[in-house]
């Protein structure tokens with residue numbers, strides 16, 4: 066059916082009006098019409114679109130919800146990694162941060178900072194292409210996240226297309242999705258009425274809502290967003306962070322109104338005080354203030370250490386502390402056998418939740434803080450971290466208070482406890498004989514960042530081990546439907562889901578597999594390094610400590626653990642069984658096979674099309690090294706605009722110099 070021209074215009078006009086009212090309402094906080102009038106406009110548009118379905122565009126304000134539930138989230142690789150922030154807990158920490166900046170920049174000038182609330186939600190990255198929202202992703206591990214586009218679209222204050230015309234062709238904007246306190250309370254009240262599970266805090270509620278496979282559920286959750294930065298962008302942006310934030314606002318992207326530009330760290334501290342006083346009156350949770358160097362050129366000069374920028378810091382608010390008593394102390398056995406003393410407390414309410422356990426970390430801590438059973442103690446809870454006992458109040462110690470003693474036998478498997486002189490941690494020597502260690506190893510194996518076996522939660526693993534249905538992670542893959550269906554809180558359908566999840570988990574990556582083995586000290590980053598270096602298992606099986614130590618970031622301790630792990634016959638047997646069960650991965654492209662392996666690049670001057678970090682990332686993924694200074698070993702110097710002394714040095718040493726155009730062509734040629 067041909068849609069009359071007048072109707073097309075009418076729909077366009079309605080969309081523009083609705084978008085403009087959204088902007089006035091959410092960004093300017095200055096609505097011009099009532100909610101009822103807004104609804105009328107919205108209904109009008111909806112009716113038109115129902116009558117003439119061909120009118121519907123994906124970025125029409127009526128098209129926020131609608132997609133069907135997903136089976137799983139797709140992966141999204143972040144072109145510019147999503148980093149984390151260093152924390153400051155005291156005035157001294159902030160002073161030191163400011164001092165480090167002065168030292169690195171070799172300047173006495175007062176630094177201008179942008180102070181922003183540290184929002185307690187979850188970080189997301191939204192990609193707009195030609196002004197249209199294309200993808201939205203979670204932070205994930207900082208390098209890859211999950212595609213949550215359909216869910217983010219349901220958040221009314223997220224523009225489906227940017228306002229105006231002067232935005233870059235592609236831009237990634239980064240911000241925090243959160244659930245306002247009021248919405249959280251209402252949501253929980255409703256859940257309680259219906260006898261459903263309530264959320265622990267707004268942050269978990271926001272995270273749970275964003276990670277819903279059914280966007281129609283997300284649409285019912287009161288989610289909001291503030292933007293605080295950008296990722297990849299093609300095109301020029303202003304030279305100050307505060308100006309970028311102002312620009313985001315003109316495009317319809319919501320920026321936190323508390324944000325303030327100040328000169329000097331003392332003013333940052335004053336802002337911290339001010340916001341801390343205001344904290345309880347804000348409608349959303351914050352856990353500190355982020356200070357960012359305002360000048361982007363200085364940010365670039367300062368760069369990054371590991372995964373956090375040198376130009377920003379999160380100054381946290383002090384954690385909330387309360388008093389209670391220690392009723393008992395128990396020892397928990399972890400994945401590597403480490404015994405952790407845990408205080409069972411008289412329940413107390415702190416930072417919005419009731420707590421009845423707190424960690425005492427290890428025996429050294431117990432002695433240092435001189436904690437006894439029966440003591441009145443100060444307990445602290447900060448954010449999502451496990452509550453901890455800060456101090457014992459000895460003046461209240463009852464006469465019958467008991468000393469805390471390290472058990473001589475494992476409380477679970479009764480094996481001997483080993484406490485190496487000079488080490489804080491005591492361990493159960495039972496290894497895989499100890500059901501506690503086995504359970505933890507299996508839980509780790511199944512966890513999201515390891516083999517990602519959906520549905521195989523802690524309670525299920527406990528039952529499987531308690532009933533002797535599995536002895537090692539390899540046994541997971543021979544579980545039968547009826548074995549699973551007969552467990553508590555399981556039925557045929559949920560059992561089948563687990564079997565499907567197990568099947569799905571078989572196709573993995575080498576890095577994930579290595580991480581899931583739970584080798585001591587081998588976290589995700591090390592697992593990735595190992596995968597990259599060895600490409601596959603055989604090389605790793607026979608690697609010596611020396612070879613392992615030649616890999617960057619792998620030191621003597623980790624390499625010892627790795628060699629010991631693969632020397633153990635039962636570990637090799639488990640690996641073999643897992644492979645026989647069908648676990649597989651694509652062979653990793655070894656660094657040596659990458660096109661720029663062995664080449665060293667030095668970047669100088671300002672690049673137009675990409676930031677220095679992006680250039681570095683791109684080079685490194687192609688196998689090249691990026692160095693800070695030019696030497697005879699340098700393969701190429703990439704010279705942007707206004708290159709420094711490095712260019713002269715390269716010329717004097719006869720090192721090849723390429724400009725940005727040639728550099729981009731080179732990158733594009735692989």
Ligand code: IVH
Pocket residue numbers: 147148149150151181182183184185186187188204241293294355374377379
């Ligand atoms: S900037 C390179 N600004 O804090 C800078 N982060 O620890 C990266 N966060 O994952 C982040 N409020 O989820 C920035 N105003 C703010 C923030 C903020 C909250 C969170 C964010 C990030 C984490 C970093």
